[in-house]
Amino acid sequence: MFKKDPLQIIPFQTYGTTNRVYLRGRALEDETINLEKKGVFNLVINAWKRFESDEIRNTELTVKIGDDKILHTRTDDSGYFLVDETVENLMNYMNSEGWIHMQWSFKTKHLNRIIKLDNKFPGEMLVPSPKCKFGVISDIDDTILHTGLVSTLKWRVIYNTIFKSAGKRSPLDGAPEFYHLLHQGTSKDEANPMFYVSHSPWNLYRYLDYFLKKNNFPKGPIILRNFPTPFQKKIEGEKPQKQKEILNLLQTYPHLNFILIGDSGEHDPDIYKEIAQHYPDRISAIYLRSVKHKKKMLRVKALYKDYKNTPVLLVESSTQAITHAKKNGFIS
Numbered sequence: 001m002f003k004k005d006p007l008q009i010i011p012f013q014t015y016g017t018t019n020r021v022y023l024r025g026r027a028l029e030d031e032t033i034n035l036e037k038k039g040v041f042n043l044v045i046n047a048w049k050r051f052e053s054d055e056i057r058n059t060e061l062t063v064k065i066g067d068d069k070i071l072h073t074r075t076d077d078s079g080y081f082l083v084d085e086t087v088e089n090l091m092n093y094m095n096s097e098g099w100i101h102m103q104w105s106f107k108t109k110h111l112n113r114i115i116k117l118d119n120k121f122p123g124e125m126l127v128p129s130p131k132c133k134f135g136v137i138s139d140i141d142d143t144i145l146h147t148g149l150v151s152t153l154k155w156r157v158i159y160n161t162i163f164k165s166a167g168k169r170s171p172l173d174g175a176p177e178f179y180h181l182l183h184q185g186t187s188k189d190e191a192n193p194m195f196y197v198s199h200s201p202w203n204l205y206r207y208l209d210y211f212l213k214k215n216n217f218p219k220g221p222i223i224l225r226n227f228p229t230p231f232q233k234k235i236e237g238e239k240p241q242k243q244k245e246i247l248n249l250l251q252t253y254p255h256l257n258f259i260l261i262g263d264s265g266e267h268d269p270d271i272y273k274e275i276a277q278h279y280p281d282r283i284s285a286i287y288l289r290s291v292k293h294k295k296k297m298l299r300v301k302a303l304y305k306d307y308k309n310t311p312v313l314l315v316e317s318s319t320q321a322i323t324h325a326k327k328n329g330f331i332s
Contacts, residue, residue: 005029006114007056009104011063011123012205015195015221016100017252018091018127023063023083025104025123026202027056027075030116055079060107063123065100066093072107080202080226090127097191098129099219126221128256129191134284134330135253136182136220137246139262140198140208143289144175144217171215172289174318181322181331182259183218188332193256194220197245199266201225243271250279257284259330264300264314265291273303276310285311285328287321 011025059075063083073081093100104121128135138144185192194217200208202224209222225241239247250258260275260283262268269288276283290297297314304312311328315321325331 004113005054006116007106008116009061009106009121010206011102011104011121012202013124013126013209013219013221015126015193015249015252016090018094019086019088020252021065021071021083021085021087021090021125022252023071023073023081023102023123023125025081026205027059027061027079027081027106029054029056056106061104062107063102063104065090065102078226094127094129096129097219098127098132098193100125100127126193128193128253131187131190132192132256133185133190135193135195135249135256135258136179137195137197137249137258137260138179139242139268140196141200142172142263142265142291143261143268144171144179145208145211146172171211171217172318174322176216178318178321178325179218180216182325184331186329186332194218195223195249196220197223197242199225199240199242240267240271242267243275246271246275250275250282257282259283259285259287261287261289263289263291265293265296269300269303273307280309283310285313285325285330287313287315287324289315 006029007027008030009025009027011023014022014024016022055077056075056079057077061073061075061081063071063073065071065087069087071083071085071087073083075081090100095101102123102125104123105119106115179194183192183194184190196208196212196217198208205222205224208224212219212222223245246260260268260272262272272283272286272288276286288300300314304314311324313321313324322331
């Protein structure tokens with residue numbers, strides 16, 4: 001008889017306000033994915049485990065904030081959970097950077113199953129600090145992490161995801177420094193919130209979280225997408241999931257302006273321009289990493305040729321982006 005894997009809760013780093021929690025995560029069996037493992041065989045096994053996950057379905061969970069606030073939720077058929085509720089006086093639980101710590105647990109006993117961490121799983125939610133001046137919404141793929149999205153048939157994306165450990169993936173040169181400068185702002189103490197939004201599926205959450213931590217990027221919520229189901233049809237006129245998530249951030253923080261950072265290879269130029277046109281007073285700047293693809297770069301340059309509402313920079317290097325950010329008063 002096969003030994004059953006221990007159970008675990010993976011709370012995603014999320015965001016909220018002083019009176020609203022917006023908590024996401026997933027309950028899974030722990031298949032011991034070691035993000036530092038080397039060797040082709042181990043990397044292929046890890047990649048398989050990330051996408052062939054064993055979810056804990058329709059199970060009650062509780063989350064405890066401080067000593068007095070307890071909320072309840074239930075996982076869906078894929079093991080995901082979402083708590084979107086009004087909770088008063090959350091500012092009492094914020095640290096100096098705006099993070100609120102919490103503890104997740106399985107509410108019901110699972111007979112003959114081991115639950116990791118004594119059924120106490122730490123989670124965090126970000127509420128922008130009162131001292132912040134703006135927020136930063138950044139793409140991940142080919143913006144801060146080499147993925148190869150513009151490669152022929154996306155072969156390099158597949159290679160990098162399967163055959164490279166998160167610890168061996170390299171950030172784009174100078175990106176961590178630029179992001180820390182934006183996080184610190186002109187006063188060096190603004191704690192400007194960072195939001196990492198990607199088209200990658202939630203299955204890669206731990207992989208990307210590990211990459212950001214190992215490469216010393218500022219901590220921030222990581223917002224991904226559900227893995228599409230087979231034969232899932234796209235609704236005509238429906239906005240991309242990344243665009244929906246960015247709009248949700250703008251609506252959640254109506255008094256906060258944002259800097260958008262992406263790359264020129266895929267859909268970021270179109271999404272960011274449309275958002276800036278709808279919120280001309282809310283988008284302070286758009287930074288788009290240049291890619292080594294002549295046709296795509298020509299398209300992006302033409303797209304923004306006559307656009308004057310928001311400062312836009314096609315970024316060749318982090319040094320160039322830092323100079324531009326200083327000139328526009330975002331950093332010192």
